[in-house]
Amino acid sequence: MLDNNQLLRFTTAGSVDDGKSTLIGRLLYDSKSIFEDQLQSIENTSKKKGHNGVDLALFTDGLRDEREQGITIDVAYRYFTTPKRKFIIADTPGHIQYTRNMVTGASTANAAIILVDARHGVIEQTKRHSFIASLLQIPHIIVCINKMDLVDYSEDAYNEVINQFEEFSSKLLVQDIRFIPISALNGDNVVNRSKNMDWYQGAPLLHTLETMHISSDINKVDARFPVQTVLRPQSDKHRDYRGYAGRVASGIFRVGDEVTAMPSGFSSKIKSIDVLDESLKEAYAPMSISMTLEDDIDISRGDMIVRTNNKPESSQDIEVMLCWLNDNSAKPRTKYSIKHTSNDQKAMIKEIIYKIDIETLNRNTEDKSLNMNDISKVKIRTTKPLMVDSYRENRTTGSIILIDDTTNETVAAGMVV
Template sequence: MDLLRFTTAGSVDDGKSTLIGRLLYDSKSIFEDQLEAIERTSEQRGDGYVNLALLTDGLRAEREQGITIDVAYRYFATPRRKFIIADTPGHIQYTRNMVTGASTANLAIVLVDARHGVVEQTCRHAFIASLLQIKHLVLCVNKMDLVGYKQEVFERIKEHFQAFSSKLSVPDIHYIPISALNGDNVVDKSENMPWYRGATLMYTLENVHIASDMNHVDSRFPVQWVIRPQSEQYHDFRGYAGRVEGGIFKPGDEILALPSGFTTTIKNIETIDGPVSEAFPPMSVVITLKDEIDISRGDMIVKPNNQPTVSQDIELMVCWLHEKKLQAGGKYAIRHTTKEARCIVKDIRYKININTLHRVEDDKTIGLNDIGRILIRTTAPLFYDSYSRNRFTGSLILVDEFTNETVAAGMIV
């Protein structure tokens, strides 16, 4: 079975945590002791009410305030597919948490309260999903029970979002009317909305095609670790461990090591289960080479006829994650694939107005939760592709050198 990572997004109180609780509950993915625990902690209204949001809202502050603060990850599986859910906050001050949860997602569920329609946070989170190259988006119009399950309410919200999403680069968008509290169209078809002919949310999650989302053309293998066992049995062994971030590698393939430029051929590809005949994303493997050449952590193994861009001057879109504003001329540590370096911000090009998606060139102040385009120069060349081509070799983070806090997530243009 393949694995689908998806994230929830949307405004405050749109029902993200309740929806995930409903997915877990209706798909029989909750252990009995978990169910008993949330039944005890739920408000007892005398009608058997169970607060399904408590399945993901585990922090004390989240339970007391009835909001989501941190990203909560949950795992479940059905006979068709395995899932990892990232439940992200809706508050604007926690947008950085949403970026964290969405950075590894294949699909984003954006919730809209049927009573309020598309609001600023809906647009903000949909834009971030587009910026992070999430190729599949499901707009769930939640709380349809509070508007009488009316088709015209759903259609109006759908038209509004379609007008906005035409500016985004999301190729696959689904629209589903649901009630997370009552379970309408979440796992089972709703009898209250016979006018809706589409699939349920669970069916969509189980059947969305993600195999072609990976880049299987550009071969990229950032080296994480050089394996040299200190034992007589394996004293001649030298392997390079890492995760394949693009393309396909096979024994016998000619490869090139960056930055040295040395070439050789692949001898074997090993995994925890033994040797394999090919490696592709997102497999973690150990590659052994025919010749002993100088390769260390931070280097990249590629194909000679298909190399990444190598440069020190890099333009990127950044989501700013820190209270301290971005400084033009500021110096930061940078982490890209397995490579670490330092950089200086040479220029702030513009900031993005989240609501209109227009460039704001007269105000270049980029603070917490802002999104903008900048130019940096690194102390050592990076080996990268554009983020639109490869999400893994095209992404990086900026780190404050003094506090070691991550201050920005960057997508290379």
């Protein structure tokens, strides 16, 4: 049976005017997930604008005023619930200059909805968003072919878009890709099945989202515990207590397990696992705990406690797929701050190995620049070793961000290869 409390996070992406805001508005409106006062306000605004019905785009276009004022738009999160499942929508702007925002919205998503205008087919933004979804290991992609009402609900137009997308997506590492013909404006195949497209035998979008099987993206095999702080209580009761506090990134730790502190390489056994005043026999991701060891080892923030027989890679040279997020281009040999789990240190981009051409997915080894929205494979040199797994195996220990020390802006997000 489906767990009624199971949460599905999905991101929406599409080019400008593909109907993304209308689709989200239709999902919220037809699933009755809107408060009455909000609905009344939007109905009044729609009347003032001369619309016959409710302008569904108004449910999600609250940031449009900010865009007109030149204010940077980040990801907008929407929440709604049906009797079968809870949802979080990460709504990312469709403009090409905000492609970087999809990296933020997609980083924790279980599924991605890619909107395609039935009249225009697969365009560069479609390919860019799909590639980012693949890069971020989103297991499910739903291609919603929108505005079917503007092509007379033509099955041929629908199949043409499928052929275009399948030709492109054969190069992507996504196992589950589904196609749904919709009209977000009229509600066809969004919440309710369309009477205008009897030729489509699949489920509407909401039913697909409600019944989609999702598995946790937390790695349950590789035990990783990045240390956030060392606890040394001053009370007489706990004077001899020396605990290492943090959040379990992946895997399971049990009392008595033999563990190794990295990067030092010293080994010990877990003496206790504590949460507040309670002792546990085991802890697993993503629990926040304090751990004590049988031996007094020099461990500090940024170190990682792992199982002795299952260690991550420890290196000062790591290769990552980097998405450049900043307006300013990367400067050669510039030092940045790098954040990886609880580990903060300095790093520089040592080498740009290749840049991805989003149109063809070909690798460009000649262009050595990094500009906003570029996706490149690079080699990074850090001042001290990082304990990393590949992003494909472990999203938590396989991701990094780079920060410009002078502006304190996050300039890039990376996935360890």
